[in-house]
Amino acid sequence: MHYNFNFGLIWQHFDRLSGGLLLSLELSVAAILIATLLGLALAIAHVSGGARVRAPIAFYVECIRNIPLLLLVYLVFYGIPSIVNLQYSAVTSFIVTLSLYYAAYLVEVFRAGLLAVPRGLLDAGRAIGLTAPQRLGYVRLPVMLRIVLPSLSNTFVSLFKDTSIASVLAVPELTYGAQWINNNTFRVIEVYIIVTPMYVVTGYVILWALRQFERRLAVR
Amino acid sequence: MSSLEILLRALPSLWSGLVVTLEVSALSVGCALVAGLLFGTALLYGPLPLRLPVRTVVDVVRGIPVLVLIFFVYYVGPAAGLDLGSFAAAVLALSLFSACQVAEITRGAVASVHHGQMEAARAIGLTFRQRLLWVIFPQATRRFLPPWINGVTDTVKGSALVSLVGIVDLMLAIQQVIGRTYRPMPFYIVGAIIYILINYSLSSASRHLEARFAYVRD
Numbered sequence: 001m002h003y004n005f006n007f008g009l010i011w012q013h014f015d016r017l018s019g020g021l022l023l024s025l026e027l028s029v030a031a032i033l034i035a036t037l038l039g040l041a042l043a044i045a046h047v048s049g050g051a052r053v054r055a056p057i058a059f060y061v062e063c064i065r066n067i068p069l070l071l072l073v074y075l076v077f078y079g080i081p082s083i084v085n086l087q088y089s090a091v092t093s094f095i096v097t098l099s100l101y102y103a104a105y106l107v108e109v110f111r112a113g114l115l116a117v118p119r120g121l122l123d124a125g126r127a128i129g130l131t132a133p134q135r136l137g138y139v140r141l142p143v144m145l146r147i148v149l150p151s152l153s154n155t156f157v158s159l160f161k162d163t164s165i166a167s168v169l170a171v172p173e174l175t176y177g178a179q180w181i182n183n184n185t186f187r188v189i190e191v192y193i194i195v196t197p198m199y200v201v202t203g204y205v206i207l208w209a210l211r212q213f214e215r216r217l218a219v220r
Numbered sequence: 221m222s223s224l225e226i227l228l229r230a231l232p233s234l235w236s237g238l239v240v241t242l243e244v245s246a247l248s249v250g251c252a253l254v255a256g257l258l259f260g261t262a263l264l265y266g267p268l269p270l271r272l273p274v275r276t277v278v279d280v281v282r283g284i285p286v287l288v289l290i291f292f293v294y295y296v297g298p299a300a301g302l303d304l305g306s307f308a309a310a311v312l313a314l315s316l317f318s319a320c321q322v323a324e325i326t327r328g329a330v331a332s333v334h335h336g337q338m339e340a341a342r343a344i345g346l347t348f349r350q351r352l353l354w355v356i357f358p359q360a361t362r363r364f365l366p367p368w369i370n371g372v373t374d375t376v377k378g379s380a381l382v383s384l385v386g387i388v389d390l391m392l393a394i395q396q397v398i399g400r401t402y403r404p405m406p407f408y409i410v411g412a413i414i415y416i417l418i419n420y421s422l423s424s425a426s427r428h429l430e431a432r433f434a435y436v437r438d
Contacts (some may be wrong), residue, residue: 003299003300003301027252027268028242062416062420063412065373065419066373066377066416066418066419066420066423067312067377067412067415067416068377068378068379068380068381068391068415069377070380070381070384070391071391071394071408071411071412071415072412073438074404074408075397075404075405075409077409078398078404078406078408079405079408079409080405082277082403082404082405083405131392143370144276161283161284161286162285163285163286164285164288165285165381167287168384175285175287175288175291178288178291179291182291188295188296188299189296189299189300191296192288192291192292192296195288196280196284196288196292198286199283199284199288200279200283200284203284204283205284215414217284
């Protein structure tokens with residue numbers, strides 16, 4: 001292999017990678033918050049509502065889960081402004097898309113969790129005179145959280161990895177930073193040698209932190 | 221030109237894009253199945269010198285975005301003296317990514333088979349290969365199928381990313397048609413419907429398969 005490694009150029013532009021990673025994390029946090037709230041609300045509606053509520057939620061979940069994220073990203077950023085008079089930045093557009101995409105996955109996660117809460121606990125809540133909102137807030141949601149946390153952690157890490165797709169809208173996150181350095185210095189092997197561990201380590205740190213949280217919540 | 225006419229004129233481009241998407245997906249799913257089963261078996265039964273590198277590759281590949289893996293194989297391949305061409309590079313990247321998912325699914329499915337089965341098979345004198353092929357894998361199949369089909373639809377969706385290294389699949393065909401017609405929304409929706417049809421038929425097919433293989437009730 002005739003290739004002379006030159007990491008100097010990478011370090012010279014390292015701010016694009018570190019700043020990119022920071023932006024990836026910011027995108028992740030924003031999307032996780034919105035997707036979790038939306039997913040939870042839809043899951044509660046699905047579990048407690050009638051067929052008229054369930055059908056549109058199921059339709060939304062089926063559609064979103066079967067479309068590539070890349071197509072949705074394009075659709076929201078280029079498609080929607082072409083038919084309605086709306087203007088938004090690439091970052092806003094991407095956060096909205098990623099949230100809508102992952103909310104569809106989270107609806108399924110939360111729904112399974114809500115259904116897995118033992119019937120007896122809810123009956124016990126009723127027996128001691130809790131109102132329906134109290135049963136939801138004090139009994140059903142806390143127990144559900146403990147059940148769904150493992151799959152929730154995995155979904156959040158997938159979401160973090162999918163922030164890489166923001167690079168197609170020229171959002172300067174980590175993958176865009178890598179592409180920029182690649183296009184401007186041609187040090188392609190070096191840049192991916194640096195970027196790969198950045199993604200892997202961050203992903204595992206997120207997973208590790210959520211596992212710690214799971215252990216704190218576990219019933220002792 | 222009416223909208224219908226525009227759509228009709230775009231159909232040949234969309235069709236050839238769809239064929240490429242199906243080719244990329246089918247090749248990747250096939251390669252990933254073979255490689256993933258081998259990786260998974262290596263993780264379960266391989267000696268440490270084999271298990272360790274496979275574990276490392278699986279964990280690293282599962283830790284990076286598919287998009288980064290595609291760029292990695294596409295750009296680093298030629299720089300490292302491995303000139304693949306964009307189609308082969310994209311299929312290789314997608315296959316590698318799916319193979320690592322398949323490896324984990326295989327590991328989980330095999331681990332769900334009671335260890336008494338392996339011991340019984342050993343007791344009646346089956347060789348290692350016979351034990352795997354006749355006893356363990358057939359029983360692991362029903363645990364393997366549901367997550368694997370999910371993985372197949374993920375691969376079909378992931379195949380849209382190969383458009384970013386210049387392969388004219390359905391996604392890039394849609395982009396090109398939009399570039400010619402300046403009608404983004406209708407064509408994104410047409411594209412979305414096509415992807416939904418592909419993946420929806422895959423998941424309905426999987427329900428039939430699962431029913432067929434669910435011979436053990438527990």
